[in-house]
Amino acid sequence: MTAVVAAVRRPLIANRALVAPVTFVVLGLIDICLFGTAALVHKGDAAFLLSAGSGVKIPAIRVAAAPACFALGAISVGLGVLRGTTELGRAARRLTVAAVLLCFVLSLLCWADAGHIALNVIIIAQGTFAASIPLILGALAGCLCERAGVINIAIEGQLLFGAFTAAIVASAFGGLWVGLVAGSLAGGLVGTLLAVFAISFLMDQIILGVVLNVLALGMTDYLYDRLMSQNSNYNTGVTFSTIKIPGLSQIPIIGPIFFDSTVFLYITYVAVIAIQVAMFHSRWGLRVRAVGEHPTAADTVGINVLWIRYRNVILGGLLAGIGGAYLTIGSVGSFIPSISSGFGYIALAALIFGRWTPLGALTAALLFGFCEEMALVLPTVNPVLPAPIMHMAPYVATIIAVAGLVGKVRAPKADGQPYVKA
Amino acid sequence: MSETPVAAPDPVPAAADAVAAGPGQRGDSPGPATPRGRLTGAVLIQAITQGSSAVITILAIFLALVVGGVLIVFSDPVVTRAWSSLFTHPGYALGQTWDAVSFAYTQMFEGAILNPSTVSAALHGGSVAAIFYPLSSTCAQATPLILTGLSVAIAFRAGLFNIGAAGQWVGGAVVATWLGFGVSLPPVIHVIVCLIGAFVGGGVIGWFVGLLKARTGAHEVIVTIMLNYVMYDLLSYLLSHQGMLQKPKQTNQIAPFIASNANLPHVGGPPPQVGIGFLIAVAAALGVAWLLSRTTTGFEFRTVGASPSAARTGGINVERSWVLVMLLAGGLAGLSAATVIQGTNTQLTFNSYGTYGPDGITVALLGRAKPIGVVLAGLLFGALHVGGTYVEAATLGQVPANIVQVLEGLIVLFVAAPALIRATFRLRATAGTGMEAVAKGWNA
Secondary structure, eight states: OHHHHHHHHHHHHHHHHHHHHHHHHHHHHIIIIIIIHHHHHHTOEEEEEOOOSSSOOOOOEEEEHHHHHHHHHHHHHHHHHHHHHSOOOHHHHHHHHHHHHHHHHHHHHHHHHTTSOOEEHHHHHHHHHHHHHHHHHHHHHHHHHHHTTOOOOTHHHHHHHHHHHHHHHHHHHOOHHHHHHHHHHHHHHHHHHHHIIIIISOOOHHHHHHHHHHHHHHHHHHHIIIIITTOGGGOOOOOOOOEEOTTGGGSTTHHHHHSEEOHHHHHHHHHHHHHHHHHHHSHHHHHHHHHHHOHHHHHHTTOOHHHHHHHHHHHHHHHHHHHHHIIIIIIIOSOOTTTTTTHHHHHHHHHHHTTTOHHHHHHHHHHHHHHHHHHHHHHHHOTTSOHHHHHHHHHHHHHHHHTTSSOOOOOOTTTTOOOOOO | OTTOOOOOOSHHHHHHHHHHHOGGGTTTSSOOSSOTTOOHHHHHHHHHHHTOHHHHHHHHHHHHHHHHHHHHHHTOHHHHHHHHTTTTOHHHHHHHHHHHHHHHHHHHHHHHTOOHHHHHHHHTTOOSGGGGHHHHHHHHHHHHHHHHHHHHHHHHHTTOOOTTHHHHHHHHHHHHHHHHHHSOOOHHHHHHHHHHHHHHHHHHHHHHHHHHHHHHOOOHHHHHHHHHHHHHHHHHHHHTSTTTTSOTTOOSSBOOOOOGGGSOOEESSSSSOEEHHHHHHHHHHHHHHHHHHHSHHHHHHHHHHHOHHHHHHTTOOHHHHHHHHHHHHHHHHHHHHHHIIIIIIOSOBTTTTTTHHHHHHHHHHHTTTOHHHHHHHHHHHHHHHHHHHHHHHHTTTSSOTTHHHHHHHHHHHHHHOHHHHHHHHTOOSOOOOSOTTSOOSTTO
């Protein structure tokens, strides 16, 4: 099987060395030909504001849009040539990818903004984080489960149930922190169901995830109808206020983006770092990965496979529940039916895009969050850009990624396979 | 079927056993695996005690209705008040509970299948046709569900999980709508052209998924999920731009009505009637059944589904099967869109796609990925949808229609976890769920 798959893939693998340089050059040419020439027609400057609200005022950056697009495109093409002609180290290769993406985004912004009202970079960055938090937490939940060998498609259901429970508990008891804990527990409950059916009843995990999502959707719709829509005391729309980190939040540009947000952003920082370190630099993580890669071997050396799977799946549920709570009491406040609107599935894509590592998932989730934010912002700045097309970008990117053009992704080996002690 | 020994609890050997037993044995052929000469009664008892798939399904539905009953009780203030005085008036609490639950389920039955009052009315000179009104609504609701269910089911049989019926539905809907109002053709031909267009529109989306899987190994679950969102966004784009699919002089996301020549006709007179769409769905099910059990292509699909490596060793072009089965799956989902756009709605809006895609998955699971099972499951879910709407009206919103969604989820959860049903009802032995062929992980 593997031999034939390799044979099918061989033409792509042979050319893979060329994929990155060609993509770089193509993106650079898009910068120049599409954005640059279009910006020439508009004949305007692009303006970027770097401060929001009170605090230190930083003068806005104004650049001539067309020349900027040309310059950014030239940099991309140059990096493509560099990448195609010289052998680079791993870190350098990643840097070039980041640089080309940045150039692409900047020239897109230059073009979109040419001759229009100024874009506020700070607000865009804040919006990106706001859109990314549920994706990051959901992807981390998936990471905990799938590294231990349990496929988690139920992230969507965990987010949704967490969002509902957080809203109703926070409204009914008037305590936001109680709501946060309740939302987390609700996600954990879905995680427990996932664990029981997948690990103990050996149910197919992909089917199980889909079914749990259907159930969570049905339950929240039903309870919304029965409880919230009749009694607004159960859906008051309370939200966490922002917490400014003393000192750090005063730093220009960085402060308002990273250190002036709700508790959810700080939880996300902690979760990403903790899981990344624990998964790859601790005995705990080694055991989890062993269970996900080769449960029989792990069992042989005395690791309790089922216990580790149960624990991780439930932990993941608790984490995704926090992400769900963010959707209500962390941002908009009140719950509406199907508020998670596919975030769980995007989180799953971010996890796979990020190759089942917390940092990779973080990067992918931020990219997706940025696309979401752009889909909101760009049409207001430049009505020529259709929001649905921008909104499509992360999904198309994911398809390209899993189709192997960005690089082969490989899941934990025992992912999705129930373990039964021989 | 009930004789299949699954001693090894590991599902991979279990799937291999199923292959060894032959794909044809897994319910395609009506012949049971039990030895000849056994008494019918004994076979029946064995089926019940060992939990054949039909028994498991019935028990799953029963269990789901029980859990649904708990929800109904929980949401009824009269009953919850009665429960608060459980220890002083236990009979009252239980009576109220029984009343609330039985009333809701009776209403559901009357709305979806048969209302006794129409029968007695007919006996006293009323309309006979009115008796069949609930059943005709059920058939109308079931039509798109059967088709998306078939879409998911046929992919299941080839070992692929098609979560993308929703996106393929949109693909079919877009083409059907465009052909429906954009061209003008004579009556019958217009209907056929739209149907074929919808099949092609959905099929292209499915084909693309199969192609990516065959060429690059991209997992169909991810690709179909992503394509769903791409198609929603595409639909939103097309419906919000004049000159695309948006109705002229409209700002809403709504397409023009399709030409009356393109509407699917009905069989039978006014309201109690059967749409041609339902007949198309049944015909499609028969076609899929024929394809799977009587053709080389179908045999290849099932072999690939049972074990791609064994199929490859046996000289079957696995990649070709993947592409072909996804093309057919997409086409069936596209047909589902055609029955809605040309049948009941006659107009495409952004919300038209509803939950046909996800419902298709649950229908296919409940029908155990067998065409006839899918038709029955589609009818059951159609009846639940009709009954849900009816019960919401009958109880003045006391029991909302979306309780049906919970029931559907529970039914499929229980059906897909036979171990739970067996443990609950203390059934012996284990038999396959019929779902062993589905991919088990991202690396598959």
